[in-house]
Every structure is written in structure tokens, then in C-alpha cells.
Amino acid sequence: MTSSTERNAVFLHEMGLGPIWTRRDSTAVGNELQTTVQEDYRAVSISDVQSAWASEEIETSITQNDMVPPLSADAHADIAQMSWDELRQAVAGCTRCGLCRNRTKTVFGVGDEKAKWLFVGEGPGRNEDLQGEPFVGPAGKLLDNMLIAIGVRRGVNTYIANVVKCRPTDENGRDRAPTPQEVAACMPYLQRQIALIQPTVIVALGKTAALALLGADPATPVSKLRGTVHQYAGHPLIVTYHPAYLLRNPVDKRKTWADLCLAMAAYGNAG
Numbered sequence: 001m002t003s004s005t006e007r008n009a010v011f012l013h014e015m016g017l018g019p020i021w022t023r024r025d026s027t028a029v030g031n032e033l034q035t036t037v038q039e040d041y042r043a044v045s046i047s048d049v050q051s052a053w054a055s056e057e058i059e060t061s062i063t064q065n066d067m068v069p070p071l072s073a074d075a076h077a078d079i080a081q082m083s084w085d086e087l088r089q090a091v092a093g094c095t096r097c098g099l100c101r102n103r104t105k106t107v108f109g110v111g112d113e114k115a116k117w118l119f120v121g122e123g124p125g126r127n128e129d130l131q132g133e134p135f136v137g138p139a140g141k142l143l144d145n146m147l148i149a150i151g152v153r154r155g156v157n158t159y160i161a162n163v164v165k166c167r168p169t170d171e172n173g174r175d176r177a178p179t180p181q182e183v184a185a186c187m188p189y190l191q192r193q194i195a196l197i198q199p200t201v202i203v204a205l206g207k208t209a210a211l212a213l214l215g216a217d218p219a220t221p222v223s224k225l226r227g228t229v230h231q232y233a234g235h236p237l238i239v240t241y242h243p244a245y246l247l248r249n250p251v252d253k254r255k256t257w258a259d260l261c262l263a264m265a266a267y268g269n270a271g
């Protein structure tokens with residue numbers, strides 16, 4: 001069993017924070033992890049945490065163009081009908097955009113295919129490209145501890161995916177954000193993953209994931225996207241910072257905890 005106190009301690013330790021959240025219903029502790037998590041989520045109301053936000057921009061910007069022919073309606077329809085195995089094969093052999101040229105491995109996604117929690121990042125970095133798994137290395141460790149803090153863990157009731165499945169790099173081989181064209185080319189795969197998973201809550205990690213899933217105007221300030229329970233295809237969607245951003249900007253870790261509290265409240269309300 002993992003108590004809320006233990007989860008808070010893990011989160012606060014990993015995020016380098018002091019206590020910022022006190023659970024109000026101390027009797028709502030069950031014997032099973034999922035029961036405990038569900039009760040804890042209900043103990044946090046959305047209105048409790050919405051006030052915790054300040055207007056901060058989520059880092060990542062779309063910096064390069066890579067023209068990709070738009071997907072035909074038939075191609076969209078084909079992907080929308082794929083099984084998990086068909087989808088995996090399609091991504092593994094995909095040459096739909098220029099990111100296929102420099103990839104080592106495609107990064108399809110990882111986790112429970114019936115997960116209630118879906119975390120969506122931007123795209124693979126160097127470590128992910130080498131290993132074929134999303135969120136490995138320091139950013140992955142931070143995400144794993146964020147998961148523990150909300151009572152889940154990688155592979156158990158969680159699925160982790162990216163907007164693009166191949167690593168975007170600049171002319172110097174450094175990681176960059178995917179272009180709008182690359183996002184558009186790859187989104188049907190993520191859309192099909194979401195349709196197959198049917199998650200209870202989606203957490204968008206970073207600006208690229210938030211904009212892609214919400215279809216928001218790129219000029220939309222991220223401060224307007226955080227602190228709100230959005231909807232994606234009928235699923236509650238919360239926007240928070242990308243773990244890689246948090247490693248570079250630890251001052252914003254505290255806000256991530258508030259974002260996760262909002263996500264837990266949305267989870268509880270949906271259950």
C-alpha cells in the first residue's frame with residue numbers, strides 16, 4: 001500500500017520541494033493502491049488547485065519547417081481502424097515525414113494498453129531514440145517519480161507516448177521541437193493510440209503536446225492552458241510542464257505538483 005503521505009514525500013523529495021499540499025480527508029485510506037488513489041483524488045477538488053497557477057510559459061518552440069504532404073482521407077481512415085499490432089508495424093516502418101531519415105529507432109509508446117492514465121510528451125530525445133522507449137534518462141526518472149507521487153507507476157495503469165515517434169534534431173544533431181508539419185504527419189498514430197486506450201485522464205507534458213492535442217492556436221499563451229480541465233475526445237486533459245523542462249527550470253516544479261493535483265481531482269471526478 002502506498003499512502004498519500006508517502007507519495008507526497010516521494011514527490012517532494014524528487015522535485016526538491018517543501019510541503020505544499022495537505023490531504024483534508026484523513027479517513028479516506030483503503031487497503032488497495034487503486035482504492036487509496038481514488039479516494040485521495042476525491043479529497044482534492046478542482047477548485048482547490050486551480051488557484052495555484054501563475055502565468056508561466058511552457059518551454060519548447062517550433063523552430064523548423066519540413067514540408068510533408070497532407071495525409072489523405074483514406075490514410076487517416078486506415079490508421080483509425082488499426083489494431084495495436086498493425087499500429088506498431090505502421091510506425092516502425094513509417095516514412096511519412098523527414099524525421100525517419102535520422103532515427104535509430106521509432107519510439108512507439110510504452111505501458112498498459114488499457115491504462116486509465118495517459119501521459120503524452122513531445123518526441124524522443126537522444127536516449128529514447130537509442131532505446132526505442134519514451135522518457136528514459138534523467139527526464140524519464142523524474143516522470144517516473146511524478147507517477148509514483150500520484151499512486152501509479154510506469155507500465156501499471158499508465159501509458160506513455162509522444163506526439164511524434166521519431167527524434168527531431170537540428171542541423172547540429174541536437175534535440176529540437178517537432179515542426180507543425182511533423183506533428184500533423186504523426187498525430188494520427190497518437191490519435192489511434194488514444195482511441196484504443198480510452199484513458200480516464202490525459203496529461204499533456206509540455207507545450208507541443210498541449211497544442212497538438214487541443215488544436216490550439218500556437219500563439220495561445222500556455223498560461224491559458226494550465227489550470228483548466230480541458231477535453232480531448234471526451235477525455236479530461238490537463239496541461240503541465242515537460243520533465244526535461246523541469247530539469248532545466250526547477251523553480252517550476254512546484255507548479256507541476258499543482259497540475260498533478262488537478263489531474264488527480266479530474267480522475268476522481270471521472271471515476
Ligand code: SF4
Nearest residue numbers: 094096097100166186
Ligand atoms: Fe512517421 Fe511519425 Fe516518424 Fe514522421 S515522426 S516518420 S510521421 S513515425
